[in-house]
Amino acid sequence: MNIILFGPPGAGKGTQAEFIVNRFNVVQLSTGDMLRAAVAQGTELGRKAKAVMDAGELVDDAIILGIIGDRIGEPDCACGFILDGFPRTLPQAEGLDRMLAEKGLGLDAVIEVRVPDSELFARIEKRAAETGGARADDNAETLKKRLEVYHSQTAPVLPYYQEKGMLKTVDGLQAIDAVTAEIMKLLEG
Numbered sequence: 001m002n003i004i005l006f007g008p009p010g011a012g013k014g015t016q017a018e019f020i021v022n023r024f025n026v027v028q029l030s031t032g033d034m035l036r037a038a039v040a041q042g043t044e045l046g047r048k049a050k051a052v053m054d055a056g057e058l059v060d061d062a063i064i065l066g067i068i069g070d071r072i073g074e075p076d077c078a079c080g081f082i083l084d085g086f087p088r089t090l091p092q093a094e095g096l097d098r099m100l101a102e103k104g105l106g107l108d109a110v111i112e113v114r115v116p117d118s119e120l121f122a123r124i125e126k127r128a129a130e131t132g133g134a135r136a137d138d139n140a141e142t143l144k145k146r147l148e149v150y151h152s153q154t155a156p157v158l159p160y161y162q163e164k165g166m167l168k169t170v171d172g173l174q175a176i177d178a179v180t181a182e183i184m185k186l187l188e189g
């Protein structure tokens with residue numbers, strides 16, 4: 001099973017991805033985690049990405065497509081994967097379709113976790129407080145930019161999947177286990 005988990009920063013994609021990974025034995029591919037790992041390792045990619053991420057902007061599509069293209073070709077992805085934080089632009093969605101077609105793969109579902117902006121601010125502030133600001137982009141100012149970028153560049157990806165009849169939306173304001181239950185029902189149904 002190959003799934004996209006879609007939603008704004010702070011929607012709970014990472015939390016839900018973990019449940020899906022355990023239930024369906026797929027691997028979680030989070031471009032945010034991959035980029036943070038590159039930053040932590042101080043690779044050339046990490047050095048390039050850091051400033052962009054700290055500003056709440058998006059890393060270049062070609063770079064992201066390269067990372068994902070390499071990753072989905074690895075053996076552990078053969079049982080399926082859940083994409084978290086990717087695709088984030090229309091060119092990324094189109095690039096993903098091309099890469100999947102080349103590998104003879106397809107997508108089973110695109111699940112949007114919908115949460116209003118006002119709630120996202122509250123959640124990110126809480127996460128920043130709980131983690132002692134471990135993520136440089138978890139602050140009100142950068143979040144504002146991340147949400148702007150989400151609405152202008154990422155949300156336009158939704159109609160792309162809607163037209164393909166693949167989009168399913170869940171209400172991310174519910175309790176975590178209620179969101180999980182809804183996602184499981186969609187994926188099992």
Ligand code: ADP
Pocket residue numbers: 008009010031032033035052053054056057058059060061064084085086087088092137146
């Ligand atoms: P969020 O919590 O905002 O969903 P992520 O952990 O997914 O954030 O990503 C953090 C940052 O990494 C983003 O703000 C962006 O700069 C960069 N990033 C992650 N995934 C992508 C992507 N698919 N395309 C471009 N930039 C990305």
